[in-house]
Each structure stands twice: as C-alpha cells, then as structure tokens.
Amino acid sequence: MPGFVLRRLLLIIPTLFIVITLSFFLMRMAPGSPFQTGRKLPAAIEKNVMKRFGMDKPLGVQYLNYLVGVVHGDFGPSLKYRDKTVLQMICDDFPKSLLLGLTSLILATIIGVGLGVMAALFQNKPPDYAVISLAVLGICVPTFVTAPLLALLLGSKLGLLPIAGWGQPQNLVMPIIVLTLPQVAIIARLTRAGMIETLRSNFVRTARAKGLSSWRIVTRHTLPAALLPLVSYLGPACAGLITGSLVVEQIFNIPGLGRYFVVSALQRDYTVVMGVVILYSALIMIMNLLADVLYAALDPRVTLK
Amino acid sequence: MSAPEAVKGRSLWDDARRRLLSNPAAAASLVLLTVLVLAALVGPFLTPFSYDHLNKDDVLVSPLTHGHLLGTDVLGRDLLARVFVGLRVSLMVGVVATFVSLGIGVTYGSIAGYVGGRVDEVMMRIVDILYSLPFIFFVILLMVTFGKSLILLFVAIGAVEWLTMARIVRGQTLSLKEKEFIEAARAAGLTTPAIILRHIAPNLLGPVVVYVTLTIPGVILAESFLSFLGLGVQEPLTSLGTLVSEGARDMELAPWTLIFPALVMALTLIGFNFIGDGLRDALDPKDR
Numbered sequence: 138m139p140g141f142v143l144r145r146l147l148l149i150i151p152t153l154f155i156v157i158t159l160s161f162f163l164m165r166m167a168p169g170s171p172f173q174t175g176r177k178l179p180a181a182i183e184k185n186v187m188k189r190f191g192m193d194k195p196l197g198v199q200y201l202n203y204l205v206g207v208v209h210g211d212f213g214p215s216l217k218y219r220d221k222t223v224l225q226m227i228c229d230d231f232p233k234s235l236l237l238g239l240t241s242l243i244l245a246t247i248i249g250v251g252l253g254v255m256a257a258l259f260q261n262k263p264p265d266y267a268v269i270s271l272a273v274l275g276i277c278v279p280t281f282v283t284a285p286l287l288a289l290l291l292g293s294k295l296g297l298l299p300i301a302g303w304g305q306p307q308n309l310v311m312p313i314i315v316l317t318l319p320q321v322a323i324i325a326r327l328t329r330a331g332m333i334e335t336l337r338s339n340f341v342r343t344a345r346a347k348g349l350s351s352w353r354i355v356t357r358h359t360l361p362a363a364l365l366p367l368v369s370y371l372g373p374a375c376a377g378l379i380t381g382s383l384v385v386e387q388i389f390n391i392p393g394l395g396r397y398f399v400v401s402a403l404q405r406d407y408t409v410v411m412g413v414v415i416l417y418s419a420l421i422m423i424m425n426l427l428a429d430v431l432y433a434a435l436d437p438r439v440t441l442k
Numbered sequence: 443m444s445a446p447e448a449v450k451g452r453s454l455w456d457d458a459r460r461r462l463l464s465n466p467a468a469a470a471s472l473v474l475l476t477v478l479v480l481a482a483l484v485g486p487f488l489t490p491f492s493y494d495h496l497n498k499d500d501v502l503v504s505p506l507t508h509g510h511l512l513g514t515d516v517l518g519r520d521l522l523a524r525v526f527v528g529l530r531v532s533l534m535v536g537v538v539a540t541f542v543s544l545g546i547g548v549t550y551g552s553i554a555g556y557v558g559g560r561v562d563e564v565m566m567r568i569v570d571i572l573y574s575l576p577f578i579f580f581v582i583l584l585m586v587t588f589g590k591s592l593i594l595l596f597v598a599i600g601a602v603e604w605l606t607m608a609r610i611v612r613g614q615t616l617s618l619k620e621k622e623f624i625e626a627a628r629a630a631g632l633t634t635p636a637i638i639l640r641h642i643a644p645n646l647l648g649p650v651v652v653y654v655t656l657t658i659p660g661v662i663l664a665e666s667f668l669s670f671l672g673l674g675v676q677e678p679l680t681s682l683g684t685l686v687s688e689g690a691r692d693m694e695l696a697p698w699t700l701i702f703p704a705l706v707m708a709l710t711l712i713g714f715n716f717i718g719d720g721l722r723d724a725l726d727p728k729d730r
Contacts, residue, residue: 148571151571152571152575155571155575156575159580160579160580160583163580163583163584163587164583164586164587166587166588167583167586167587168589273712273715273716274708274712276711276715277659277708277711277712277715278704278708278711279663279666279667279707279711281666281667281670281683281686281687281690282686282704282707282708284690285686285689285690285693285700286700286701286704288693289693289694289697289700293693293694376576376578379576379578380576380578380667383578383671384667384670384671387671388690398579398582399582399671402582402583402586403586403672410583413579414576414579414583417576417579418575418576418579421575421576
C-alpha cells in the first residue's frame with residue numbers, strides 16, 4: 138500500500154511535466170501578446186517590457202527558466218495584473234472557488250445518496266421514476282442554462298437573491314445550487330445502481346433472514362457496499378466542478394480562479410494560465426489517487442500492488 | 443431488406459430493435475430526435491426570415507409578433523431561424539467530432555487489445571495519464587491558440603473524447619479474443635480477417651454504437667460550453683450554446699431569447715441520452 142501511493146505520487150511528476158510542456162508551448166504559439174492592449178506600444182517600450190519578464194530570450198531558454206521556477210515554487214509574475222504574482226492571485230482567488238466547489242460536493246453527496254437510496258428501495262415505483270427523471274434533467278441541462286434561468290427567476294423576477302456579486306452569504310446560494318445539481322444527478326444514479334445490485338446479494342439476504350430491521354440492513358449492510366463506486370467518482374466530480382466553476386463564476390460575477398482562467402487565456406496572460414492549469418491538474422490527479430486509496434481501504438477485495 | 447419467406451433467425455440487431463422500440467422513453471426519444479434532425483435540415487429553408495438578416499424595425503419583439511414566431515434577438519434577427527441554424531450547427535459538431543473520436547478511439551483501442559502484451563500496457567498507461575488531465579483547459583488553449591474555426595472545434599473536441607472509446611474497444615477486443623466462439627471459428631478454419639469481420643466486429647459494434655450515442659450529447663455540451671465562453675462557433679453563424687449565451691445576456695429584456703434555445707438544447711441532449719441508455723439495454727443480451 139505505501140509503495141502504491143508512493144509510485145502514484147511519483148507518477149504525478151511526469152504527468153505534470155507533460156501538462157506544463159503542452160500548455161507552455163500551446164500558449165506561446167497563440168497569436169498576440171500580453172502587452173498589446175488596443176493601441177500599439179512603441180517598439181522600444183515593448184522591448185523593455187519583454188526584457189523585464191525575460192521574454193526576450195529564446196523560447197527554449199524561457200521554457201527552462203519557467204521549469205526551474207516551478208520547481209522552486211515560483212510561478213512568476215502576472216503579465217496583466219501588475220504587482221501581483223501568480224501565487225498571490227491563486228492564494229487570493231482559489232479559496233473562493235474552493236469554497237463553492239467543496240460545499241457543492243458535500244451537498245451533492247448528501248442529497249444524491251439520499252435520492253439514490255430512495256430510488257433503489259422503491260425500484261420501478263413512482264419515487265424511483267421521479268429520481269430518474271430528475272437525474273436525466275440534471276445531466277442534460279448544462280450549468281450555463283440553469284445559472285441564467287435561476288438568476289432570472291430567483292434574482293430578477295422574485296427578487297429573493299442578488300443576481301451577482303461576492304461577499305455576502307446570499308451570494309453563495311445560487312452558484313452552489315447550480316454547481317450541485319449536475320453532481321446530485323450523477324451521484325443519485327451511481328447510488329441507485331449500486332444499491333440495486335447490492336440489495337440482490339447474498340449477504341443482504343442473510344441479514345434479512347437474521348431478522349434485522351430494514352433500516353439496519355440499509356445503513357449497516359447495503360449502503361457501505363453500494364457506495365463504493367461513488368468513491369471512484371471523486372476524481373471526475375472534481376473535474377466537473379472545476380469546469381462548472383468556469384461558467385458559474387462568469388455568470389454570477391464571482392472573482393474566483395475559474396473566471397480568471399478564461400480572461401487570462403484570452404488576454405495571453407501566459408503565467409496565470411499556466412499557474413491555473415498546473416494547480417487544477419495537480420488537484421484532479423491527487424483526487425484520483427485519493428479515490429483509489431480510499432477504494433482499497435474500504436473494499437477488502439481490492440489490494441493495491 | 444426483403445428476405446425470402448423462409449424461417450428467419452432473429453439476429454442480434456432484430457432483437458435489439460424490438461427491445462429498443464418497446465422501451466417507451468427510447469422510442470419517444472427516437473421520434474423526438476427525428477423531428478429535431480428534420481428541423482435542423484429543412485427548417486432553415488422554411489422560415490420567412492434569414493438567420494442573419496437584421497430586421498431593424500423589429501428589435502427584441504416578443505414571440506408571435508410581425509411574423510416572428512419566436513420573436514427576435516437584440517439585433518432584430520428572427521429567433522426561430524436562428525434556433526434552426528443553431529441546432530443544425532450543434533448537431534453537425536456533435537456528429538463530426540464524435541466520428542473523429544470514433545476513428546481515433548477504435549483504431550487505438552483495437553490495436554492495443556489485439557496486439558496485447560507490452561504494447562497494450564504502454565498504450566493504456568498513456569490513456570490513463572491523458573485521462574487525468576483537465577481536458578477542458580486544453581480545448582480552451584487549443585481554441586485560443588489556433589483561432590476559432592469550426593474545423594478546429596471538431597478536431598479539438600474529438601481529440602479529447604476518444605479516450606473512453608479506446609478503453610471500451612480495447613477491453614471488448616481483449617475479452618472477445620479469448621471467447622469460445624472465436625476459438626470455434628478458428629477451429630472451423632476461418633481466416634483471421636474473416637474472424638475479425640464476421641465475429642469480432644459485430645460484437646464490437648454494440649458497445650461502440652451505445653457509446654457513440656452517448657458521446658454525441660457530450661460533444662454538443664462541450665461545444666456549447668466553449669461557445670458560451672466565446673471560444674466556439676463565431677458570429678454570424680450560431681449554435682445552441684451561442685444562442686443560450688446570448689439569451690442569458692438579454693434575458694432581463696427578452697426572456698424568450700434564453701428560454702427557446704435552452705429548451706431545444708435540453709430536448710436534444712435528453713433525446714440522445716435516452717436513446718443511448720435504451721440502446722445499452724437493448725444490445726446487452728446478458729442483462730435480461
């Protein structure tokens with residue numbers, strides 16, 4: 138087990154290296170420059186600016202310099218937001234995205250598991266159909282549809298919640314609903330499938346034969362086994378929340394990291410884009426690793442080699 | 443196909459069709475999608491207004507006024523015509539990008555599965571690594587770098603979506619190789635190409651078809667997502683994602699610009715998902 142974790146952790150390094158290399162050269166191949174803002178800079182000034190950021194050197198040298206910087210935990214300065222380093226921006230803005238993402242993940246797990254269990258216990262009865270329909274809707278209606286619709290309904294028409302902004306607790310409600318819905322759908326589906334399969338297994342029949350109450354059968358015997366597939370969903374859930382945050386933060390005008398990623402890519406703020414890509418790649422890989430380790434810890438049939 | 447009136451065996455596909463059509467959700471979705479595809483193909487020719495014509499006197503008129511069935515957008519363009527064209531573009535992106543991913547995925551997966559051994563291990567490890575990357579970022583970077591053309595959109599999304607297809611095809615090939623009926627075919631003296639064509643390919647087709655129907659909505663979603671961020675289909679051409687994003691911008695003044703495109707998009711995605719699920723049930727005889 139420790140060997141497995143160590144090997145997987147070590148595998149993250151070459152993967153991150155691929156990520157950095159790909160995004161570095163992709164970004165640099167993009168036409169335009171971070172220093173072009175509408176009017177043309179005089180050549181001398183542009184040259185000076187380029188020199189300040191070390192961009193006058195050949196691309197290969199810049200790449201190596203960047204790699205050395207990353208290894209030392211230095212992600213460079215932002216090219217657009219003067220006086221801010223990428224690390225500062227991440228420290229300032231990532232917590233907001235993280236707050237939204239984590240809350241949504243926890244909420245989605247509680248609601249999704251609850252709905253999934255209900256659907257499985259009432260298989261092929263009205264509650265089951267209701268949950269399945271809800272799940273299909275949650276999967277098919279993308280965040281960029283639910284977000285404006287919700288803003289229109291709760292924000293403009295009913296005036297219950299602020300349409301956009303950040304800083305008050307009310308600002309959190311709509312973004313979290315929007316991020317949670319698709320995750321609830323998927324988690325409910327996974328839970329339902331897991332429950333239905335487990336309810337048919339022999340040990341559940343044994344538990345029933347022993348005369349245990351159905352509450353105890355579900356909570357102590359069925360659920361732990363049925364929730365196993367959910368553990369491997371941790372990585373994809375994380376990726377889905379990150380993708381969702383790109384949309385949600387833009388619609389609700391939240392100054393989180395997702396919003397800056399798109400803006401920075403369009404403005405050719407190379408270092409910020411790289412920083413965000415590295416952070417999120419590492420996050421997803423760690424979540425995937427965590428999922429595998431958790432899975433092995435929970436399921437005695439799995440041994441990690 | 444009119445076969446002679448002899449006793450006819452029921453093929454896997456006859457069976458599948460029967461099962462699919464007896465599944466109400468899938469059958470309804472089949473009708474729904476047929477209507478949507480027809481609307482996308484024929485619709486743009488039927489509307490009295492062109493999708494990119496600016497009706498200067500009819501800016502943001504509500505539905506059912508001045509001949510605009512679904513109203514107009516902020517530039518006075520007929521929304522119905524735009525929804526038709528948007529649907530056409532979204533479906534096209536969905537189908538083409540899915541076939542790009544199909545091509546890459548099936549080739550890659552069947553090579554890995556058929557050759558096996560070390561090659562398989564290395565090829566699948568590469569897929570594992572690619573799986574753990576946040577791909578939406580790369581699509582965004584690709585679109586930023588190489589401009590926002592439709593062709594690139596196909597390639598970028600297709601290049602991202604092939605991983606699961608490769609895994610499915612590889613797993614399937616791997617297990618099929620060991621099956622008794624393949625052994626029997628070999629014992630009966632069939633050549634390798636004949637075995638692949640007659641016995642492996644048809645069995646591969648099932649899961650692949652299921653996954654294709656589930657990939658198309660995924661691709662449409664990805665395209666819409668990019669268009670929403672302003673990186674996908676460009677003006678004056680439009681897609682469902684572009685329409686939704688424009689509608690989200692103007693919803694305070696003209697909620698219909700959001701509601702109709704969002705509705706069409708949801709219906710399209712729901713249709714594909716139900717058919718995919720139905721096909722999965724229909725094509726998996728073990729499940730019954």
